[in-house]
Amino acid sequence: MSGFGPDHLPYGVFSTPGAPPRVGVRLGDGVLDLAFETGRDCFAAPSLNPFLALGPAVWAEVRDEVSALVRDDDFELLPLASATLHLPFEVADYVDFYCSEHHAAGVGRLYRPDAEPLLPNWRHLPVGYHGRAGSVVASGTPVVRPRGQRVLPGDDAPSYGPSRRLDLEAELGFVVGAPSAPGTTVAPDALADHVFGVVGLNDWSARDVQSWEYRPLGPFLGKSFATTVSTWVTPLSALDAAWTPLPGQAPAPLPHLAHTGGAEAAVGLDVTVEVEVDGEVVSRPPYATTYWSPGQMLAHLTSNGAALRTGDLFASGTISGPAPDQVGSLLELTADGTRPRSASGGDRTWLEDGEVVVLRYSALSTTGGRLTLGEVAGRIESARTHT
Ligand code: MN
Secondary structure, three states, X not given: OOOOXXXXXXXXXXXXXXXXXXXXXXXXXXXXXXXXXXXXXXHOOOOOHHHHOOOHXXXXXXXXXXXXXXXXXXXXXXXHHHOEEEOOOOOOOEEEEOOOHHHHHHHHHHHOOOOOOOOOOOOOOOOEEEOOHHHEEEOOOOEEOOXXXXXOOOOOOOEXXXXXXXXXXXXXXXXXXXXXXXXXXXXXHHHHHHEEEEEEEEOOEEHHHHHHHOOOOOOOOOOOOOEEXXXXXXXXXXXXXXXXXXXXXXXXXXXXXXXXXXXXXXXXXXXXXXXXXXXXXXEOOEHHHOOOOHHHHHHHHHOOOOOOOOOOEEEOOOOOOOOHHHOOEHHHHOOOOOOOOOOOOOOOOOOOOOOEEEXXXXXXXXXXXXXXXXXXXXXXXXXXXXX
C-alpha cells in the first residue's frame, strides 16, 4: 500500500470527469468517495470544512466507520489516476511559526554573525507571523517567480523585478477543525480537541524581497505569493505512534505554554522530511528536533483570546535538524547563496525557472510500518511580464 494503507486513510477533495469536487479518503492508489460510501452530507462538498467543523467526536466516528468498510472490503475504489485533486480545505487564517531552533539559530548566524544567534524572545514563545490565506495552493500548482522590490548586489538603491533568490521552506502544517470562542484560550494539551490533522507545506520565500522589506514588521510580499500544501490531510488519529518527547526546553516555558509533564512528555512529532530539488534529494530535515510543540503553537496563537476558526492553518516554520544535510531551506543549505546546494548540482544555489521541488514526509504508523504523508510539489515558472 506504499504508506497509504488502512492504518492511514488521509482525507482530500477530488473530482472525476462529469462529477463535482467532493471529499474522499485515499487507500493505496485509489480513492473512496465518502459522500457515496457513508451517505453523509458533509462529504458532498468541495472542501473538508463542513466535516472539520463537526469536531473530534464525529472525526473519530467517521474514521471507525471507514476503517470498518475497508476491513470488510465493502467499498468501491476509484483509481487515483482518474481523479483530479484539489486544495483540501478552505483556508481561514494562515499563520507561520519559526519553531526550529536549528533553523532560527542557523539563520541568526548568517544574518547577524557577531551577535547571539537567537533573539531574546525566542525561547519564551514560538515566534510567528500571519501569512496570506488566499495564496495557499494545492500541491502540483505551478509557482510563478514573484516580482518585488529588492536591492541587487552592487546596487545602493532598490529596484523592482523578478526575485533572484527564490527559496523553499520545508514545513509541517496543522489544520484546525473545531473552532474556539473569542476571548478564550486553548491549552497546549488540547491540540486534538481542535486540530484535525497535518499537511506537508512549502513556504516559498523570495529572500531578496524578504530581506529588504521585513524591518520592522516582518515577512510580507516575500512570502505571500504562494504557499503550497499537500492535497492529503493526515488525521492526527493516524499519527498516534509518531508522538515523541521534545528535544528539551530551557528555560521552562511560562505556565500557559507548558505541557502537563513538560517537554519530556510525548508532545512532539517524529516526522521525517525529504527535500528534492530538480530530481535530487538535497536534505532530510527531522521534525522531531523541533523546539516548540504543535500544542504550544496552538496555545500561543490563542493566548490573547483570538478565536480559532474552522480551516485555520498554522505551520511549524522551516524544519532544520542539527546536521548540514538536515536543513529545510536553501538559505541554510547554500549559506545564503555562497556555496552550491549540492555536490552534483553544479554551481546552482537558489531555485531556477523550470525546477521542481518535491517535499516528502513519513511517520511511524500504529501498525509498526511507515505512513507516507501527502507530498508537496511545485514547479517554478518564469516571472510574468510586467503589465
Ligand atoms: Mn516559513
